[in-house]
Amino acid sequence: MSLKLFDGFRFTRRDTPVHRMDPRAKLILVATFFVGAVIFSNLLVLLAIFLVEIPVIASARSLRRWVRTMRGGAAFALLIFFMNLFFGGTLSLAIALTLRFIILLSSFSIFFLTTSPDDFGLALQQAHLPYTLSFTFTTAVRLIPTMAIDVQTIVDAQKSRGLELEKGNLLRRIRNYIPILIPLIISAIRRSVELAEALESRAFGAKKTRSSMVTLRMSGSDYFAVALTTVFLGVMVYLYLFSAVPSFEIPIKIPSLLQLF
C-alpha cells in the first residue's frame, strides 16, 4: 500500500520563512486558498491561485514532498478530470475542477508540512478552543506516522501468509485489502482506548483552564502576511460578487457521453 501520500502531510523541521510563520497567520493564508478554490470554478482564477501557491511551497523548500503527494492523488485527479470531461463538461471546466482538487490538496499539504502539531495545537488553544478539542486534533495528526508503521507491519504479516495484493481483477484487488484494513481499524480503536485510559489516569481534564509555557506571538512579518492575504481574499471576493473575470473557454468540443444514452 502506498503511503507516499502521507509524506506530503508530515511535518519536517526546517528553517524557512514559511516554517517560521505564526500558525494562525499560516492558517489564514491556507484557508484563503481553500475558500478561493471552492467559490470559483473559473479556470483563470483557479490557475492564478495555483500559481500563487507554488512559490509558497518552493520557499518552504518542500517541492519534492509536495510532488510526491500530488503523485499520490494523481489517480483521483484523473478520475475527476475524465468524469467531468465525458459527462457533460467542457475541457476548460474539467481542467478547472481538477485544478480545484489539486489546490485543496496542496493547501492542506502546505499547512501540515510546515506546521508542527504542537504549534498547531497551541494556535487552536490560543484561539480559545476547548483543550480537549485541540488535543484530539494534535494527537490525530501525530498518530498518522504510527499508523503508517502499523500498515507496513500488517502488510508484511499478511504477505507472509500468502496474500497477493496485486492479484486478480479490480473487484478482487479491492477485496484483497480487507485483511489489511480490518486489523488496522481494530488496532487503531484499541490504541485510542488505551490512550484514553492512560490520559485519564494522569488526570487529563482535571483543570478547566490550562496555562502553557510558550505563547505564540505574531511578528511584524506575520501581520504583513495576514494583510497580504486579506487583500488577496478581498480581490477574490470582489471578483466573485461582481463577476469581473472574463470567462475563458478552450475552443475544443468534447462530445458528451450523456448524449449517447
Next chain:
Amino acid sequence: MIAVENLYFSYRDGAEVLHGVNLEIADGEFLAIMGENGAGKTTLIKHFNGLLKPNVGRVLVDGVDTRDSSVASLSRNVGIVFQNPSHQFFSETVREEVAFGLRNFGYSGEVVRKEVDRILETLELTRYAETSPFMLSGGEMKRVALASVLVWNPKHIILDEPTIGQDYRQKEKLRKLILQLNMQGKTVVIVTHDVEFVADCKPTVVLLSRGRVLGEGPAEEVLVNQKLVDEASLLRPQIAELMGSLLDLGVPGNVIDTFQARRILAKSLLRV
C-alpha cells in the same frame, strides 16, 4: 537451506540496519537469533521470505535468490510468524483465520477443513474453532497466529519473539512443540531475547548486535561467554550465573539447563 551472504540493508529513510551479515541455516537446524532491541533481528528474518530485499549481498532460500521470487511463493516454504498477533487477525472465527493461508496457496474444500482441524488439534485450539480470534487471551492469540502459519506445513519455520506474553506453562508447551517440529525435520529459527527460554531449548545461538553477527555456536557455549553476552546486551541465564558463582565447588561453568545443573549440584552436595 537459507544462506545469507554479505547482506547489507538500509531502510528508505537511510538508516543502515544490517552491515554485512553472513549466516548459513542448514535444513533441519534449530537456531536462535538473539540480540538487543534494534540489533536488526526482525529486519534480518524479513529477508528470509523476501519481504525485504538486500541492498548488497544476497539471500538464497533452497538455492533460489529471494530477488528472483515473490513473497507469496517464498512463503510457501518459509513460514514467518510475527510478534503481534493482533496485527494480522481479520476473520470472524479462528477456523477462518487459520484457513486464510491455505486458501491463498490455492487449497480449498476438504483439504482446508482437514488441515485446519489437524493444526487446531495440535495447538489445543479445537474448542475455539468457532470463536472470534479477538475474544481470545494473549497467549491463545499467539497460538492462533502460530497455527495460521503452521497449517500449510512450511519447511522452514521462523518465529519472531514467540515467548512474549506467554506464561511459564505456555512457554514449556511451546518449547515441546518447537522440538517436535524440529524432530520432524523442519528448520526452526526463533528470534528472541528470552535467554531463559533459549537456555531451556539449547539451539544453536547467533548473537546479533548493531547489524553484525557477534558470534555463533551451541547455546551452552555462547550463553556462558560473559564477553559475548555483554556485547550483545544480554544477561547470562540464571543457571549459568548460579553455576558460575559455585566454581570453587568444582562444578563446570558451562551449564545452562536446570536438569543438568540439578544432577551436578546433587553430586557435589553429596561430596560435601
